[in-house]
Amino acid sequence: xxxxxxxxxxxxxxxxxxxxxxxxxxxxxxxxxxxxxxxxxxxxxxxxxxxxxxxxxxxxxxxxxxxxxxxxxxxxxxxxxxxxxxxxxxxxxxxxxxxxxxxxxxxxxxxxxxxxxxxxxxxxxxxxxxxxxxxxxx
Amino acid sequence: xxxxxxxxxxxxxxxxxxxxxxxxxxxxxxxxxxxxxxxxxxxxxxxxxxxxxxxxxxxxxxxxxxxxxxxxxxxxxxxxxxxxxxxxxxxxxxxxxxxxxxxxxxxxxxxxxxxxxxxxxxxxxxxxxxxxxxxxxxxxxxxxxxxxxxxxxxxxxxxxxxxxxxxxxxxxxxxxxxxxxxxxxxxxxxxxxxxxxxxxxxxxxxxxxxxxxxxxxxxxxxxxxxxxxxxxxxxxxxxxxxxxxxxxxxxxxxxxxxxxxxxxxxxxxxxxxxxxxxxxxxxxxxxxxxxxxxxxxxxxxxxxxxxxxxxxxxxxxxxxxxxxxxxxxxxxxxxxxxxxxxxxxxxxxxxxxxxxxxxxxxxxxxxxxxxxxxxxxxxxxxxxxxxxxxxxxxxxxxxxxxxxxxxxxxxxxxxxxxxxxxxxxxxxxxxxxxxxxxxxxxxxxxxxxxxxxxxxxxxxxxxxxxxxxxxxxxxxxxxxxxxxxxxxxxxxxxxxxxxxxxxxxxxx
Numbered sequence: 001x002x003x004x005x006x007x008x009x010x011x012x013x014x015x016x017x018x019x020x021x022x023x024x025x026x027x028x029x030x031x032x033x034x035x036x037x038x039x040x041x042x043x044x045x046x047x048x049x050x051x052x053x054x055x056x057x058x059x060x061x062x063x064x065x066x067x068x069x070x071x072x073x074x075x076x077x078x079x080x081x082x083x084x085x086x087x088x089x090x091x092x093x094x095x096x097x098x099x100x101x102x103x104x105x106x107x108x109x110x111x112x113x114x115x116x117x118x119x120x121x122x123x124x125x126x127x128x129x130x131x132x133x134x135x136x137x138x
Numbered sequence: 139x140x141x142x143x144x145x146x147x148x149x150x151x152x153x154x155x156x157x158x159x160x161x162x163x164x165x166x167x168x169x170x171x172x173x174x175x176x177x178x179x180x181x182x183x184x185x186x187x188x189x190x191x192x193x194x195x196x197x198x199x200x201x202x203x204x205x206x207x208x209x210x211x212x213x214x215x216x217x218x219x220x221x222x223x224x225x226x227x228x229x230x231x232x233x234x235x236x237x238x239x240x241x242x243x244x245x246x247x248x249x250x251x252x253x254x255x256x257x258x259x260x261x262x263x264x265x266x267x268x269x270x271x272x273x274x275x276x277x278x279x280x281x282x283x284x285x286x287x288x289x290x291x292x293x294x295x296x297x298x299x300x301x302x303x304x305x306x307x308x309x310x311x312x313x314x315x316x317x318x319x320x321x322x323x324x325x326x327x328x329x330x331x332x333x334x335x336x337x338x339x340x341x342x343x344x345x346x347x348x349x350x351x352x353x354x355x356x357x358x359x360x361x362x363x364x365x366x367x368x369x370x371x372x373x374x375x376x377x378x379x380x381x382x383x384x385x386x387x388x389x390x391x392x393x394x395x396x397x398x399x400x401x402x403x404x405x406x407x408x409x410x411x412x413x414x415x416x417x418x419x420x421x422x423x424x425x426x427x428x429x430x431x432x433x434x435x436x437x438x439x440x441x442x443x444x445x446x447x448x449x450x451x452x453x454x455x456x457x458x459x460x461x462x463x464x465x466x467x468x469x470x471x472x473x474x475x476x477x478x479x480x481x482x483x484x485x486x487x488x489x490x491x492x493x494x495x496x497x498x499x500x501x502x503x504x505x506x507x508x509x510x511x512x513x514x515x516x517x518x519x520x521x522x523x524x525x526x527x528x529x530x531x532x533x534x535x536x537x538x539x540x541x542x543x544x545x546x547x548x549x550x551x552x553x554x555x556x557x558x559x560x561x562x563x564x565x566x567x568x569x570x571x572x573x574x575x576x577x578x579x580x581x582x583x584x585x586x587x588x589x590x591x592x593x594x595x596x597x598x599x600x601x602x603x604x605x606x607x608x609x610x611x612x613x614x615x616x617x618x619x620x621x622x623x624x625x626x627x628x629x630x631x632x633x634x635x636x637x638x639x640x641x642x643x644x645x646x
Contacts, residue, residue, distance in 0.1 A: 036383045037383070038381040038382050038383035038384065039381060039382045039383075039404070039541060039542065039567065039613070040380070040381035040382045040385070040403040040404030040405075040441075040542055040568070040613070040614070041303070041305070041379070041380065041381055041402075041403065041404025041405070041441040041542055041544060042303045042304065042305060042330070042379070042380045042381055042404070042441075042544065043380060043381050043384070044380070044381030044382065044403075044404050044541075044542050044544065045381075045491060045495075045541050045542055045543065045544070046381075046487070046491060048383045048384065048387075050387075054387075055383070055386070055387055055390070056390050075382065077567045077613070078382075078541075078567060081535070081537055081540040081541070081567075082537065085498065085537065092486060092487050092490040093486050093487070094485050094486045094487025094488070094490070095179070095330075095331045095332045095485050095486075095487065096331070096360070096487055097303065097304055097330040097331055097332055097360060097380070098360050098364075098380065098381065098383070098384045099360045099361045099364055099365050099368075099384055099387055100360065100361065101361050103331065103359045103360055103361060104192075104359045104361065104362055108487035110487060110490055110491055110494065111494065112494050112497070113494065113497075113498045113501075113537070114498075114501060115501050115502065
């Protein structure tokens with residue numbers, strides 16, 4: 001069970017390979033990054049990586065925690081169908097087709113999922129809305 | 139897992155494709171300002187077959203310069219001339235259909251029988267449709283009183299940005315380019331980075347048909363070339379097909395520039411089979427079985443993939459036995475072989491994503507009725523991106539029932555009543571496509587009306603003719619394509635309110 005400093009079970013984990021890509025992007029853009037999980041066709045159902053603040057989140061987005069220092073968001077409607085699963089941010093060779101920052105590197109962030117156990121479900125990181133996160137960051 | 143040994147006809151020859159393609163800007167081939175090109179990988183074998191220009195903001199600006207220059211005259215070109223040009227493009231595609239079909243298959247990985255029978259013939263038809271409608275198109279005039287006349291005239295928006303997906307590279311480009319040009323707009327097109335080549339071959343063929351700058355194509359990566367196009371103050375509209383996060387981002391940029399957008403963002407389309415479907419084992423039953431198996435068309439890489447099968451519980455066994463049997467009979471193989479029914483997924487990241495969904499489907503307890511694994515093909519296809527057509531049985535709250543997998547994967551569940559079928563069908567974020575199969579005349583009208591989706595196929599599926607408006611409800615986006623109403627997504631109304639009275643109002 002991987003927990004945060006408050007002993008809450010993390011909703012989003014990350015692989016070593018994905019951390020390396022984040023390190024490279026942080027260096028290249030000289031800024032913090034954020035993720036927003038997409039839905040829908042083509043490059044959908046994949047996580048999108050942006051410079052922090054580039055994608056405007058709001059009261060209908062759910063903050064699922066930080067992953068390797070990056071805020072990770074998902075739209076509330078989508079979260080309803082995903083919340084019983086733990087996500088792992090991974091990376092794979094590929095092209096993507098969106099504005100996600102890693103695409104020119106020839107790799108694409110992707111999500112692997114597993115079901116939370118009953119025990120874990122009772123001790124998950126509390127979520128916040130995108131709006132609450134923006135207020136905290138002010 | 140076993141490796142399938144291919145016993146099939148020999149793949150057709152690959153046409154000669156250039157080593158690299160530049161941008162098409164202002165009617166000329168323009169090298170990327172970065173000087174860089176990127177490999178275009180064919181999903182057939184995972185190997186590079188050409189290079190595309192790596193576009194950036196500077197290239198987008200050049201294309202916008204060319205488009206704005208061209209707009210001065212194209213916006214004033216007669217409907218007859220614009221129609222002639224669109225018809226000419228259609229003729230050229232038709233004359234080169236075999237060439238373009240083969241290149242599209244190499245670029246995207248889909249089976250040649252689909253590019254020959256669907257993608258390219260539809261491109262031809264959509265150009266002809268828009269060539270036709272603008273000849274019959276009229277503005278309106280109304281007489282408010284005997285001295286006052288209002289003319290509502292349509293004027294083109296200007297220079298537009300169009301971002302094209304990779305699942306039907308030429309057809310999706312056609313869906314956007316044909317109405318824009320018909321309406322009198324000029325366009326800067328950014329094709330998907332997975333499939334940047336087939337559209338450049340088309341540009342080579344039609345380069346001399348269009349006035350320079352009317353249609354410009356800049357290849358490159360989303361964050362480097364797509365973003366400067368979507369954020370530009372010099373585009374009057376952005377049309378996008380893709381997914382929800384990028385859709386929102388483009389709308390965010392559009393809000394800064396106060397410009398309109400149209401969005402087509404995918405779906406999770408229900409395909410509903412009512413009890414009456416199995417009343418007889420006849421031609422219609424057979425058609426319905428095929429309708430369920432349509433999830434495998436284009437390897438499932440269709441925004442309207444019928445990825446949820448809803449079947450009445452009384453006919454489940456009889457119907458699904460036949461559907462599984464038909465799915466197992468899908469012949470996978472080399473996409474360029476004429477007897478291949480299903481080809482490769484478009485890219486490695488798509489391939490990996492689909493596998494991750496096969497995994498979560500099994501974890502959630504869905505039963506695998508067929509498929510459920512990658513397909514290991516031999517004969518040079520070992521490094522391509524092949525997935526077995528897969529049917530899961532489960533319930534509508536599972537993630538495989540709610541998320542667009544964009545692969546040859548469908549999930550089946552049962553219902554007891556019409557009301558329950560409608561409730562399950564509408565329990566989704568999306569509302570793009572749906573299918574309804576029934577022999578009951580009342581259901582044929584009432585059920586489609588109750589489904590919250592922009593396109594409901596009734597006793598058919600996956601037909602995309604010009605002249606039938608296509609677009610989404612709910613989070614599937616807004617705006618319609620393939621229909622003359624599309625012209626008004628690329629035009630604005632100039633109202634001239636005219637007084638023919640010589641008398642003053644008498645106010646001042």
